[in-house]
Amino acid sequence: MNRSSLNLQSLLLVLVLVLALPTGAGLAQESVRQTTWLSRNLYRGGEETLRAFAPVSTATRDSIVKLNVDGVTVALGTVIDGTGLVVTKSSELKPGRLTGWLANGREVRAERVSSDEELDLALVKIDAPGLKPIAWAGGEPAIGQWAITPGIAETPHAVGVVSAQSRRIRPERPYLGVQFENNGFSLQIEDILPGLGAERAGIRAGDTLLSVNGEAMSSRNQVVDKLRGFREGQSVTVQLRRGEELIEAEVLLMPASAEGRTSASRTRQLSGATSRRVSGFEQVIEHDTVLQPWLCGGPLVDLEGRGLGINIARAGRVSTYALPSSLVLASLEKMKIAAASATVR
Numbered sequence: 001m002n003r004s005s006l007n008l009q010s011l012l013l014v015l016v017l018v019l020a021l022p023t024g025a026g027l028a029q030e031s032v033r034q035t036t037w038l039s040r041n042l043y044r045g046g047e048e049t050l051r052a053f054a055p056v057s058t059a060t061r062d063s064i065v066k067l068n069v070d071g072v073t074v075a076l077g078t079v080i081d082g083t084g085l086v087v088t089k090s091s092e093l094k095p096g097r098l099t100g101w102l103a104n105g106r107e108v109r110a111e112r113v114s115s116d117e118e119l120d121l122a123l124v125k126i127d128a129p130g131l132k133p134i135a136w137a138g139g140e141p142a143i144g145q146w147a148i149t150p151g152i153a154e155t156p157h158a159v160g161v162v163s164a165q166s167r168r169i170r171p172e173r174p175y176l177g178v179q180f181e182n183n184g185f186s187l188q189i190e191d192i193l194p195g196l197g198a199e200r201a202g203i204r205a206g207d208t209l210l211s212v213n214g215e216a217m218s219s220r221n222q223v224v225d226k227l228r229g230f231r232e233g234q235s236v237t238v239q240l241r242r243g244e245e246l247i248e249a250e251v252l253l254m255p256a257s258a259e260g261r262t263s264a265s266r267t268r269q270l271s272g273a274t275s276r277r278v279s280g281f282e283q284v285i286e287h288d289t290v291l292q293p294w295l296c297g298g299p300l301v302d303l304e305g306r307g308l309g310i311n312i313a314r315a316g317r318v319s320t321y322a323l324p325s326s327l328v329l330a331s332l333e334k335m336k337i338a339a340a341s342a343t344v345r
Contacts, residue, residue, distance in 0.1 A: 045290065050155040057150040059305035061103040062132040064152050064298050067110065067124065070096040076151060076298025077124055078310055079131045080332060087332060088297035089312055090115045090122035091233050091276050100126045103152040114335040114342070119323060120233070120277050120312060123335040134299050136325045137306035140166060147287040147322075148301050149311060160289030162308075166324055171280030172255030174232045178203065180220055187217060189240075197235075197252040207240040207247075227253065233277030255279070275313040284321035285309050291320045 041048040065077040065086050074093060077086035077100065086100070093112055100110040109127040116122075141147070141162045150156040177196025178189045187209040192199050209217055212226050213236050230236065235252050275293045287300065291314050299307040300322040309322035323331075 044159060047155075050157075050159065053148055053159055054155050056148050056301060056303060056305050057154055057156045060134065060150045060299065060301055061152050061154070063134040064103065064150060065110075065124075065126055065131075066101040066152050067093070067297065068099045068101065068107075069094050073101075073294050075294055075296055076311075077126075078134050078297070078299045078307070079126075081133050082130055084126040084128050084131055085336075086110075086124045086126050087310060087328065087335075088122050088124055089275075089310075090117065090120045092293065092297065093122055093124075098124070100124070100128070101152060102128060102131075114339040116331045116335055117234075119281065119327065119331050121310070121323070121328070121331050121335070123332070123339060134301075134307045135305065136329070137302055137304075137308050140324075141285055141302070141308050146303050147285075147289060147308065148303070149289055149291060149295060149298060150301060150305075151295075151298065157295050158289045158291055160287045160318075160320075162285060163288045163319070164286040166283050166285055169279045169281045169284055169321065171231045174227055174230050174234070174253035175256055176203075176223075176227070176236075176238070176251050177254065178209070180209075185219055187220065187223070193256075196254050196256075198249075201249040201251045203238075203240065203249055203251070204242065207242050209238060209240055210246075211239045212236050231277070231280045252276075274315060278313045278315045278321070281312065281321065281323065283324055283327055284312065285324055286315075287320055287322065288318045289320050290318060296320075 040046055043049065063079045065079065066073055067075045067077050067088055075088045077088040079086055098110040098112065100108050102108065111125045112122055113125050114123040143162050143165065145162045147160050147162050148156050149158045175196060177193040177198035179191040179193065180186060181188050181190045189203065189205055189207045189209065191205055192203060211217055212223065215226065217223050230253050232253055232255050235250050237248060237250050239246060239248050273293055275296060285308060291311060293314050296311045296313060298311055300309050300311050301307055307325055309324045310328050311320060311322045313321045315321050
């Protein structure tokens with residue numbers, strides 16, 4: 001029996017085991033009974049299961065870069081051409097020294113050259129010509145289709161299935177996280193909403209808002225209108241009066257639902273960390289893979305290692321979004337043009 005046949009048999013065994021596993025409440029009710037006969041290594045995120053998908057990682061690992069900022073991994077990147085251009089998740093690229101780790105163990109210099117804020121994508125130039133571009137799959141993925149998140153290792157990070165038809169994720173209204181005095185006009189802050197951007201920025205009750213991104217504010221309606229031009233995950237600079245002192249603060253805009261997401265420790269324990277931006281996408285592929293936010297930016301692939309799209313957000317306990325390849329390819333052309341224009345200037 002050759003190695004290919006063994007790999008295929010291993011994969012088929014995994015498919016049977018995974019499809020036989022209960023989900024949701026059923027998994028919780030039967031977990032005690034199951035542990036007596038099924039090793040944790042054989043669950044969907046287990047080592048043995050991931051090892052069965054190793055051929056997929058072998059086919060794609062040279063098309064993936066692990067991106068670090070100041071030595072800390074913040075995202076994966078997907079190689080799009082042999083010159084070293086890589087696409088990744090924009091909002092995870094914090095300021096700092098950007099480098100990329102390749103499948104061969106090399107750390108190389110990296111530079112952000114362009115971005116598409118609408119889709120939360122960034123174009124990064126890796127100092128490593130000759131990389132292998134990802135091969136894209138054509139057509140719409142089917143519900144129930146295997147969806148694999150490979151990395152630069154010999155086994156993938158996670159596996160799952162496509163769980164919903166491609167659809168738009170509407171943006172949530174972003175908030176500063178303050179409550180103004182209830183007289184209709186005053187911009188003196190009466191209360192700070194817990195878990196939102198204003199609290200994190202050190203804004204206090206009693207402060208008076210003067211401007212947002214340099215534009216003077218005179219009413220709450222004006223503040224609301226100003227913020228409509230932004231989305232969650234973006235930041236604004238506000239100027240405030242605190243007694244006789246003028247202060248500035250950079251505030252991360254967050255949806256109201258983020259209050260519960262960030263302040264409830266029990267929810268965090270159940271769901272794990274979610275991405276800074278999880279809404280406002282034109283179209284996404286939803287899959288049930290459990291990913292950490294730093295695993296976004298890399299490709300979501302099928303069983304043949306072809307890219308279905310780019311993982312863009314960990315949205316919930318068992319919900320991750322990927323931008324479909326057609327959307328990514330259109331965005332790449334725009335970012336390349338923007339990068340070329342910036343070089344000419």
